[in-house]
Amino acid sequence: MKKILPFTRPAIDEETIQSVVEVLRSGWLATGPKVAALEAALSSYLGGRPVRTQTSATAGLELALLACGIGKDDEVITPALSFVATANVIVRVGARPVFVDVGLDSRNLDLDQVEAAITPRKKAIMPVLFAGLPVDMDRLYAIANKHGLRVIEDAAHAIGSAHRGRRIGSFGDLVCFSFHPNKNITTIEGGAISGGSPDELKTIELQRWHGQVKSGVEGFDTLIAGGKSNLSDVAAAVGLGQLRHLEEFNSRRRQLVARYFELWSDSPPVRLPERGDDGHSWHVFTPLLPLDRLRVSRPQFIEAMKEQGIGVGVHYPAIHLFTAYRALGYREGQFPNAERVGRETVTLPLFPAMEMSDVDRVVETVTRIVRGAQQ
Ligand SMILES: Cc1ncc(COP(=O)(O)O)c(C=O)c1O
CATH class of the missing domain: 3.40.640.10 (Type I PLP-dependent aspartate aminotransferase-like (Major domain))
Known part of the structure; x- marks a missing residue:
């Protein structure tokens, strides 16, 4: 298992x-x-x-x-x-x-x-x-x-x-x-x-x-x-x-993120988020999928990760495209970066109790799925 x-x-x-x-x-x-x-x-x-x-x-x-x-x-x-x-x-x-x-x-x-x-x-x-x-x-x-x-x-x-x-x-x-x-x-x-x-x-x-x-x-x-x-x-x-544990939790988050960046330092299969200095508390780790070059959709990617026992989140869809905000007059095309992030982002595992080897497993699995789905 x-x-x-x-x-x-x-x-x-x-x-x-x-x-x-x-x-x-x-x-x-x-x-x-x-x-x-x-x-x-x-x-x-x-x-x-x-x-x-x-x-x-x-x-x-x-x-x-x-x-x-x-x-x-x-x-x-x-x-x-x-x-x-x-x-x-x-x-x-x-x-x-x-x-x-x-x-x-x-x-x-x-x-x-x-x-x-x-x-x-x-x-x-x-x-x-x-x-x-x-x-x-x-x-x-x-x-x-x-x-x-x-x-x-x-x-x-x-x-x-x-x-x-x-x-x-x-x-x-x-x-x-x-x-x-x-x-x-x-x-x-x-x-x-x-x-x-x-x-x-x-x-x-x-x-x-x-x-x-x-x-x-x-x-x-x-x-x-x-x-x-x-x-x-x-x-x-x-x-x-x-x-009491906040500093320790955040420093662990930074270590785990450092491992993600280290393993993906050379031609990563995903677009990595900006990495701040030690003042970055890394609440979530949210790369972008290169969906325009893949044969799979984001839901299919998430499902493939789930089959490997790895949870993936989405933080977040662009707000102005929700019904309640379109009703205020907002529409597609107004905020291209927010829209692209909303379409392509995936939240990969990051929490203090994770092992370094968990990061290795996520990186290996994401790389395999993305490379295997490239057109
Ligand atoms: C950016 C941002 N603002 C506000 C909230 C709302 O937080 P809460 O769930 O504590 O109301 C969240 C929760 O996810 C959030 O991510």
Whole structure:
């Protein structure tokens, strides 16, 4: 029997499992001391910035937009290639996503196109740090500051990444992380915002908890019609256990990626993604298939890999081609790199518990399938 190799798998240690058991026995399951401890630990990891957790990065991004006062008739510049949540939250607050193309290898938004897209209606830029590869953050913030735009970083992939030696989340406007089980650390489902002005933090807190504040002897007042996206202590206990391993996990990811690059250093059968420096946390490893030269389709390639016991994902189809975004007027041909990545990308196995020999096996299998399917 071949060992099954998924494209990702979370690594939860026994100590973390034990800490969850303790929370379950404690009688306090929802937001409490563990959430406070996780926010403090993340804040200390991110240079002392304020950190507020949520039930997902999707919730965090939406709260960040609301905190910046973005709503009806506003426009937010964002890449056409990301997980669809990035654009969905912009639509959900009543604003319009203004897409720009991405670099073919970086998958990050093209800053030249960002500058060109700025008009008086634009209120914010929402970059995605794809696979944990930082955008040129200095140039991004220079553009934003020049035009008075707020930056809401979709850093769902980027916990533990750094730009020119500065951790992502330790600087900048509002930086949103995801702790979904696929991400570099998990709280099962969860997310966190780092940064924000005192007013923005107040809005985030109100929006994530019914708009309520403690008030006088009567108990509570409701200041706005807030929603509910507070993390539980059970989830936070998982996060605390994971955060202890973050540096080790990310360094293992970099080692595994180095092996992929080493084995494919000479005429690789796939187009490799951009490789950043040690600040690249490698959330996913996503080469492009040379489909125009192959007799097989991407689903057939994925099926052939599956037959060999290797899981392959797709991160991501281009957002503007989804029905909901075509309905906003977007169409094929507008963002050629996003469209090509959307068509050709495959996510190969990458997670901290992988062996180096697993990388060898993936490389050997991909090379054999692609070479065998060449026209
Ligand atoms: C780029 C990006 N943004 C946002 C999200 C949403 O994260 P969550 O699942 O925590 O809501 C994801 C999740 O995959 C993502 O990849």
